[in-house]
Amino acid sequence: MILFENKEYDHFFNPLCYKNKRIYYDCILQLIEKSKTVSLLYEADAKDSIILYLRNCSYALEDESESSDENISSKKSETENASAILRYFRSCSWISKQEIGRNGDNIASVTPYCRKMIDAIQRIFERDTSGALTNHIFAIYDTLKSALDADHGRTHRPYTNILVPLVDNISDLKNELQILKDSIRTIMRIVIKMTEVNTFGQFLIKDEMMNFFFNDYFFIKKDGLIPGYIAEIEKMFRQVMNTDVYENMVHEYQNLKHVNENEAREIIDMQFTETQGFINYDYVKEMDYIDKKINIYYNLYSTRMLIVLSNNTNMQTYLDDLLMLLKGMELEERQIVLSEVSKSFQLMSYKYIGRKSIERRKKRRPNIKSGAIVTSSLSDDEKAKLTQELLHKYPERYSASQAADYFERLFDGKKSITISEQSIQSRDDAMMMAASIMYSSSEEFPFEVEFLEGMIETEVATISNIRIKRKN
Known part of the structure; x- marks a missing residue:
């Protein structure tokens, strides 16, 4: 096996056996992830990745004296520790040997054996x-x-x-x-x-x-x-x-x-x-x-x-013991025990909801007589006259004719208008827009509505974006 026959792999598992093993493991993971995004990993890029990791590292660096000559320490800067880690990885055959790439920098590719080992560790433990x-x-x-x-x-x-x-x-x-x-x-x-x-x-x-x-x-x-x-x-x-x-x-x-x-x-x-x-x-x-x-x-x-x-009390066990005791008692003694036990509980009986409880209430008969106007005091002619006066005084505000007049004034020679182009500032404006949708299919209403994508936020309400145009 190459692991035992080649001296290059004598320290292959050392980074996972010393004080800073978590940091070494995370650093090699950073290099493996970095190498997936580039065609060739150079030492400068590898060092930058490790420096960034060390700056955000949540583990405290511990001083090492026995792991290798390339020690990392909390007293050193991130740049010095990153260089030391790369040298240490190279000495343990985790990173390829020094080789100058096309840009003049040393290549720092993770060796295939290291990749396989880290991948196996992840699959087993993570x-x-x-x-x-x-x-x-x-x-x-x-x-x-x-x-x-x-x-x-x-x-x-x-x-x-x-x-x-x-x-x-x-x-x-x-x-x-x-x-x-x-x-x-x-x-x-x-x-x-x-x-x-x-x-x-x-x-x-x-x-x-x-x-x-x-x-x-x-x-x-x-x-x-x-x-x-x-x-x-x-x-x-x-x-x-x-x-x-x-x-x-x-x-x-x-x-x-x-x-x-x-x-x-x-x-x-x-x-x-x-x-x-x-x-x-x-x-x-x-x-x-x-x-x-x-x-x-x-x-x-x-x-x-x-x-x-139940505060670490196994109620099932106590209930079983009580039932076994009751089973061996005489009838009179059992009645006394059950009577005393019943005093420890408050039992309330509930009945099922009946049909009468959920019966729908019958509608009340409407009051035929008017409380405001006595029917006998008005003739048919007077009623008709009052009705006409009410209709002329309080016409329907959002009828088809009222909506048509509103849009005639709003169009002012235009072929079509959209909600996004108009200024909806009052409740009446918003209601007229809603009326146009309601009456668009009516023959007496001379305009039709086309729905567009999205919603329009106005000062009054949120309205669907529509286009209003004259019917052909």
Whole structure:
């Protein structure tokens, strides 16, 4: 292995083993992210990224004497510490050796081995479980589907490009399910240790652990998509073993590992049997186990909350003890105990709401007689005369004719107007605009309305942007 045979990698893991390991880890992450945005990372750009990180760093720099000759210290400036970190990374083979680039500056590219190590650390310890399970299932499905396609590129080297990825994805899927089981145990231990109502409230409001660890699991259980994929995977496993791809796997493995055909076939059969057996049996078994444990978790959470809310008193236990005692008592003694227990509680009886309680009230008969004018004192002619006087004195302010007169004055020779061009300063102006919309479909109203995009803010109200024009 190159890690042990090449002396350049003797200090490869040192930055993660000393006092400032968090700072070193964050710095190499900064360089990896920076290298994604440029074609070639130079030392000046790398130093600027580290300087910016150190200025905003929330960790205190600690003095180091044993890590390397290129020490960082809180007494040094950000520029000096950035240079020291780059030299230290280069001595640990995290950054490529000094090489002058096209612009005359040294290249500071992160080495491939360092990238892979940091990527592995992130995947292991900074896990994003939002799609881990489903991603592995989809990858298994896609790999098997390509194996059944004779023209697919994977079939040219079926062992390397089909079986190896299948085994890796199955192994990763096993690990994800194992992590879920361990996560349930962790959550249960946290719940058992909770002794305060406030702690339960914070845990209930956030519910971060269940969302973080079981987000993808709940997606699998609720959606019918994944079971369909699992059924197809089981079917394709049986089909692949009866194709030429399977035989080609044996021959490729035989050439790669330099073994005879029987040994190669035995190894391929074992790997296929293991992967197929997991999908057929172990996967369903593990999912059922996790489902059962999650239900236990919710029961534990509920019980623990009841205990905490009752001041660490398990009322269920006391009730069970009381019922067992009552069971062994004589009738008279039991009546006395129940009578005394009943004095400790205040019981109130409530009745269901009846139909009469929600019955709709009947409408009152309108008062036929007028309180203001006595009907018998006015003749029909007098009534007609008074009605005409009222109509002439108080005409309808927003009738179709009134709105038409308003817009005739407003147009003043124009072909059309829009709300945005007008000054809506009073309630009457706004009401006339609303009247134009109401009467636009009426034959007696000589104008029509066209709705435009957006709303217009006026001094009176917010009005839809419209264009008013004469009808043809």
